[in-house]
Amino acid sequence: MRKEVVGPSQLLAMIILFELGTAVLVPIGLESGHAVWLSVLFALPGGVLLYLVFAHLYLQFPGQIISGYTRTILGPWLGWPVSLLFLPVLLYNGSRNLREAGDLLITASYDKTPILIINSIMIIAVMYILNKGIEVFARTAEIFLWIVIIMGCICILAVIAAGLVEYKNLFPLHMSDYVEALDSAYPSIWIFPFGELVCFTTILPQFSRSRKVKKTGMVAVIISGCLLSFTHAIEMAVLGENLYSRTTFPMFTTITLVNVANFVQRLDALVMLTLIIGVFFKLTVYCYAAVAVASDLFKVTDTRRLVIPAGVVMLFSSFVSAQNYSEHMNDGKAFLETILPVFCAVIPILLLLIHLVRRRFGLYR
């Protein structure tokens, strides 16, 4: 079987879709108040640096995913358990996305459908696409990026045309707002959504032009950061700080307010489609990452055999892990504050430092 490859534009599309996945929908960085868009921009340089860490590690160990070079850098006795810890983190974080999508869909129009059905349909699609391989997934992402861009443009134009945007919700910015924005940017927004790029350490080995890996990724992270900031600014401008922080899905609420000339209205469907697409791609990346790590650790040659087990685990943990949405959000907060930073930032940065030290002092055998 020939090696599957991912081209630069495909990596770009995947990163953008991954970053926007759920982050455009749920409120992020609540502490920053109306300066949420600013905190996204503050977190962006950190996100780019974090991506560079991943990219640098990949360039140091081309052809190896994160669990591979963890074992090389830390040695097999320490590296194997550390890599193993990634597995539940990836699976759980993926399942959280699934849960969020399922809950939004139930809120929106499927109030009589059990969450099991909604989530399992999504997971079936994920399994299907991962069975086709990462290359097919990358191409699909490329096509859906266009679809998402078109739908996003329609939504934003409609919101602006409806005259809903009120700048007084965004400005003025005081010194304290900057401080708050910075507070919520690090580590909260830095980790979610930028830190989650750790998943891409499993995709980078398939990248076709390793020389462009840093440039492509940086461009993608910057674009997605700007889009994210812009979307949240619009949401904030339309809803105001109070409403923004109280709604579960601010973007959804924003779009329901649109009414242009009594004709362009009820664009909820577009938001729902964006959500489905975004969550789908995020979920698939998580699932792929989990499958890749597992197959690397347990030496499974045919990675496709692990797709179904990983998908089933995700499906069940998506609705078993929390009884209701508020509990889910609380869990998420704790998870975001304690566990995720360790795996998204601390471990990779430490790995890089240890690697640099070991290489500097010739400690590799």
Add this chain to the structure above:
Amino acid sequence: MDNRTQQSADAAQTAGSTSQQANNSPISTQLEETIRAIQARLGNSPDLVVRTYDLINRSARVAAVYMTGITDRGMVEDFISHVMSFQALNDGAMLAVTPEEVHSYIKENALSIGKEKLVKDINGLLEALLSGDTVILINGLGEGVSGSTCGGEVRPVTEAGTQVAIRGSKESFTETISTNIALVRKIIKNPDLWTETMKLGDITHTDITIMYIHGVADEETIKVFKKKLQEIKVDSILESGYIEQIVEDNKYSPFPTLYNTERPDSVAGNLLDGRIAIFVDGTPFVLIAPTTFFMFFHTVEDYYQRYDISSLIRMLRFVCLIISMYGPAIFVAALNFHQEMIPTPLLINLASQREGVPFPAFVEAVMMEITFEIIREAGVRMPSPIGQTVSIIGGLVLGTAAVQAGIVSPAMVIVVSLTGISSFATPAFNMALSIRMLRFVIMGIAAFMGLYGIAIFTIMLIAHLCSLRSLGVPYMIPMGPFVPENLKDTFIRSPISFMKLRKRLQTNTGSTSASPKGASKRKSDER
């Protein structure tokens, strides 16, 4: 001397014919024996003609063998009289001749008719006979000379029946492979237009010709394709559809990965794009490979009309694609799950229409769609005078009557008919069929899961499309993998002066990213 023997049934010979089927004996030196063997192998077919001649004072016995119907009468006469002409010339001089002398003389003269060949065994002889050749056999010599006298009744070149263009060539292919090849050669007058011929089908021995422009088409693709053709093991090839179904990369996909056309200009355009054309004897439909998904929505005429008009029409076709695929599904989903999506006045309207309808929207939609499919299917094979009756009964009576009887709502009739008409806007019939089939699947999913189901199914569908390859070329090129250069000629058709580069067909299977290898001088994409 000219004792023509129009063969009649010869019961004595048939006994051994079945056992002779397989054996390929060399041609006997005895003329009579050879003729008997041929007759036996052909089951004493009445269309076999054997004419024997005694030449030069009966010192040489020669027979001309051919099949009537598939040979051109004039050419046969010409050939025979040419080959035998030495009799008149040398009658006086040659008193007695050896078979070798006759043979060498005949061989020399046979040159004048062209395509002369030596046949050494019965199978070769039969193959020549059945391809329309006339074979000259000489008594006392174990070989024959065959000359091409291929002919017979052919359908003349007429206007295209399935791919009509308002502007552009009116010629279309016929059932004769040589005519079809000539039609393309007339358009591309270039020595680099290469063809290769093979015979396929263990029983039918159908002529297959593949045509490509040397230097433009990718060598690797041609090699792969030829290998695929050579591996075909079937009894019969009756139409190019047989080959299409055998060589397809992905047999379980609803989407066609080979394109077929009956327009020579379309073939020429595709050849210039680096594609390969496959001609099959006996059908006017020529296959083209590799294909892309978007190719099925382009027509040759797009390049003949002005670019702005063509671009708009192309975009219209893609809108039609979406309508014909999702029309009823979105309607069903909106009625069942997303009533809030429909503006209130319209919703009230729809609700009042559906008040008396006893079925759920999905059943209603499926019923109407199936009715439409029945009308269409019945209309296709009807003789044209009756066809109109069918459409009147189907369209007017069923449509209005069903509404008045309260079986379906008027809105559903509108949706279904719009969908039906949209599906005919797809230029490629085989693609339209696939889409029509998928429409039912999407409808079912919409009834089950609403818009969410449609979205998930669409993601899976696009993933499936992205996984397809046609002879190694990704099916969704130029969208996935993304090739910016080709976008000039995908959803829109930019002015010809903008399209300096030939459309990039990614033929090498190793890379998905756009490599500049296929980019050569001029571009022209006609489907």
